[in-house]
Amino acid sequence: MAIFNLSHSALSLDQLFKPSSPALVGTDIGSSSVKMVELVKLGKGQFRLLRYAIEPLPQAALVDGDIANLDMVITALRQCHKxxxxxxxxxxxALPIANIITKTVIIPSTDSQNELDAEVERAAHEYIPFSIDEVNLDYQVLGSAQNHTDDIEIFIAATRRDHVDDLVAVVEGAGLKPIIIEIDQHVNRIAYELIEAALPNHGRNLNIAIAHIGASAMTVQFFRDGQLLNSLDNPIGGSHLSGLISKTYGLSYTEAEQAKRKRKGLPENYINDVLQPFMDGVLNELERSISYLYSNTSTQNIDRIILTGGCASLEGLGQYIAEHTGISTAIGNPFRDMKSSKYIDTQKLLIDAPLLITACGLALRGFDA
Ligand SMILES: Nc1ncnc2c1ncn2[C@@H]1O[C@H](COP(=O)(O)OP(=O)(O)OP(=O)(O)O)[C@@H](O)[C@H]1O
Ligand SMILES: [Mg+2]
Structure with a gap:
């Protein structure tokens, strides 16, 4: 199985990683903030959360997932690390989801790694709208294709090289060192293993949907026994709700963000006129992803939905989704079974935990070797 670590990267960032390297700070540059997580390994599969930090990013820093203003990101990275x-x-x-083109394709099954690589490259050529020389490419075998036992399903992920170059530039510009660059979706899978531990029977034989709802996008990933069944991206996120609040009530974007989180200073019609349509939007996209899974794979039920990303902390969203889908829904907390340093405010961590999942998954990558 190919690992989603951009191992085909011309930069070979992975090669810089040595087993003897000190722990890594997991760093997630999202469109609304930079998040850093530092873990310590206590024993096999046991970690302690040592530190974490969140630094807001101005809206102009990332546009459509691209680093649009290098200086803003450098300043935020420096501040966050401080x-x-x-x-x-x-x-x-991790590379932001918006920088990654993903595609699930069906190709003939083969035992030869070379043939598999060649088939994936051919498929990528067909589906990825850039020259193959301009992209870093990686893939994961999902399993046998439905109704075609001689074919296999492959999840392809590709990113333009200049996205990687920009990421390296901002990190180095902040006086820090990029050691590993992963794709977002894979990191969430690593962190998923932590969430899985909290499920009945460790999630065994259950079909799990993880809806990661950030500021600009929602990614829905389906898992069974740790295997990724499918991954779909939807263009809805918390920035849409903040934008709507700002427009409806004439608040600045920052004021709207604060009002949304604290549910303070918003008129009575907020719930019906603004929050409800947003929650409906999330629900519709989630249901569409589930229908897609049902129509394209043999999976015909979802046992549990887990919400992660900053919007998972939006009051009432989990309950709303559970009521309307009829599927048991929980908020993912990657630190649930982890001890944390005595300097960490545990109440605050409970609210921040779902949005730290990517940074946490990245921090765990430091202990892979
Ligand atoms: N306690 C909270 N209540 C409601 N919304 C919240 C809360 N905390 C964060 N959010 C919202 O979650 C979003 C940020 O989530 P997250 O940090 O996962 O996104 P991001 O990584 O910056 O963005 P993306 O991954 O989409 O580029 C923002 O829209 C923010 O307003
Ligand atoms: Mg994010």
Whole structure:
């Protein structure tokens, strides 16, 4: 199985990673904030959360997932690392979802790795709208194709090289070192393993949907026994709700963000006129993803929905989704079974946890070797 670590990267960032390297700070640059997580390994599969930090990013810093203003991102990275208070400068990072083109394709089954690579490259050529020389490509075998036992289903992920170059530039510009660059979807799978531990019977024999709802997008990933069944991206996120609040009530974007989180200073009609349509939008996209899964795979039921990303903390969203889908819904907390340093405010961590999942998954990558 190919690992989603951009191993086909011309930069070969992975090669810089040595088993003897010190721990890495998991760093997630999202469209609304930079998040850093530092873990310590206590024993096999046991970690302690040592530190974390969140630094807001101005709206103009990332546009459509692209780093649009390098200086803004450099400043936020520097600030975030300062807040973190760690002396570890080695970072594990993820490319934002918007920078990654994903496609599930069906190709003939083969035992030869070379043939598989060639088939994937041919399929990528067909589906990825850039020259193959301009992209970093990776893939994962999902399993046998439905109704075609001689074919296999492949999940392809590709990113333009200049996205990787920009990421390296901002990290180095902040005086930090990029050691690992992953794709977002894979990191969430690593962190999923932590969430899985909280499920009945460790999630065994259950079909799980993880809806990761950030500021600009929602990614829905379906898993069974740790295997990714499918991954779909939807263009809805918390920034849409903040934008709507700002427009409806004449608030600045920052004021709207604060009002949304604290549910303070908003008129009575907020719930019906603004929040409800947003929650409906999330529900519709989620149901569409589930229908897609049912029509395109043999999976015909979902046992549990887990919400992650900043919007998972939106009051009432989990309950709304559970009521309307009839599927048991929970909020994902990657730190649930982890001890944390005594300096961490546990109440605050409970609210921040779902949006730290990517940074947490990245921090875990430091212990892979
Ligand atoms: N406590 C909260 N209540 C409601 N919404 C919240 C809360 N905390 C964060 N959010 C919202 O979650 C979003 C940020 O989530 P997250 O940090 O996962 O996104 P991101 O990584 O910055 O964005 P993306 O991954 O889409 O580029 C913002 O829209 C923010 O307003
Ligand atoms: Mg994000």
């Amino acid at each position: 807040k973190l208070g760690s002396n570890i400068k080695n970072l594990a990072l």
